[in-house]
Amino acid sequence: MIDALVSPFIEFSFMRRALVGCMAISLTAPPIGVFLVLRRMSLMGDAMGHALLPGAAIGYLLAGLSLFAMSLGAFAAGLAVALAAGLVARSTIIKEDASLAGFYLVSLALGVLLVSVKGSNVDLLHVLFGTVLALDDPALLLIATIATVSLVTLAVIYRPLVLECFDAQFLRSVSRMSWPTHLTFLVLVVLNLVAGFQALGTLMAVGIMLLPAVAARFWAKDVAGMVAVAVASAVLSSLAGLLISYHFNVPTGPAVILACGVFYFLSMLVGIRGGVLWGLMPRKHLEA
Template identity: 60%
Template sequence: MNAYEFLVGPFVQYAFMTRALVGAMIIAVSAGPVGVFLMLRRMSLSGDAMAHAILPGAGVGFLVAGLQVLPMTIGGFAAGLIVAVLAGLVSRLTIQREDTSLAAFYLISLALGVMLVSLRGSNVDLMHVLFGTVLALNNDALLMIGSVATISLVSLALIWRPLFAECLDPNFLRSVSGAGQPVHLIFLALVVLNLVGGFQALGTLLAVGLMMLPAAAARFWVRSLEALCAVAVGIGLVSSYLGLLVSYHWSIPSGPAIILVAGAIYVGSLFAGARGVIRTRMTSPRHRIA
């Protein structure tokens, strides 16, 4: 097998591989910048919580129409928004912090969603919802993922400056402008929207991986916000491509393969990145050669 057959052949020969690659790359382009803002706002685990929160809505969509893209997408988006709003209300009306409220609601949502899918579906259907089927993406799913990416990127461009200001000092933004709370809510909606888009390909349990791992890896290479977003998108694209290749050639489930490649890039960046462990140790005052 030559290099072309190994690296390009699967995507040329098989339409399902082409659709999988296109879908995963669209998700990477959309979710990467969102993951960067989640990381900068110290909300990385909140993204994981909201990924689980969409499950009961997707379960209701499954009960109504089976494994149809639109009902499960609408249901998942509605459920994610409800959980995010409820967590915010609890944190504002009680002594409990927002991350604790999210943890409580996502555990309830996860159990409820699994129960709903199990009422009508088989174990195969449950695995589809939890871990996705990137190799089974059809044209409707690609259209939905593309629409999610378009809405997400346009919305991020519109709220870029106040969102960045909120990352630096949310209390200052709220004191000088009334945009703080609306921007926070819009951003949470974009997080849910991207998780719903990713859920079609990677499932509820892995969708957050393509959002957070590239962003976390990018932090070890660059500093500026624009560069962080660009590097995160690049890592997501590479992870999608290499993950699908690994899946094809070694018969590994595609969704986990993509996330494991992203995880390997994160670990590599942790040690070898421009701001990673090795470079930091070499340039620290204690290790400089006089």
């Protein structure tokens, strides 16, 4: 049993690289997801994840499978969509969620079209679903750099970010940090989606950000607890997904996200804070 868990990472360097990349993403993306959930912006994260595709596709058309070009294009596209959706919501009668839905659909279609113009179906699959087992040194360095910058930045803006989640109007009334905090948070979302895109692809990257965060709400009552549970579940899901992929010869990115999904469904059933089974248990007299 222990040999089945350890030997793939001892014997094969590509498994060790995949493990390092997934662990780095698991440390930084789920905390971002927790704040997306608390701010009721989960669908925004999903839309921004798909918005990376046209930028990555343009980078691919200009420079082929270049890490720098595709990452820069993805970052620019994701940030542009986030800012454009907010601007449309503030300038028109359209709500921000509807605006994001429109940008998301257009971005996804445009990205697939652009990749298809020059690339093959294999190239399109790599962009959409990632190549976690083919991570090289530059990709790992990029992921590690984004993880480090994200964690340091989160530590700096943690207090105003938490306050904005629960009472944004109060933060605006007592501080000028509201808009800079919101903008910094959007940049962190896009950066972490870019990091996830390197390993899991544009369609899967948002999964490791949001699924552990949603599951954490069934286990913890405060922000710090939710972050800890989300990170732990993402780390375990990444390890499980890599091992399932290795032993059963299935795609690695979807295996990691499905492992996150299994933890989410288990949390929904047995989570101590609002899980289905706990809700069915008889309560004491006059207990709320």
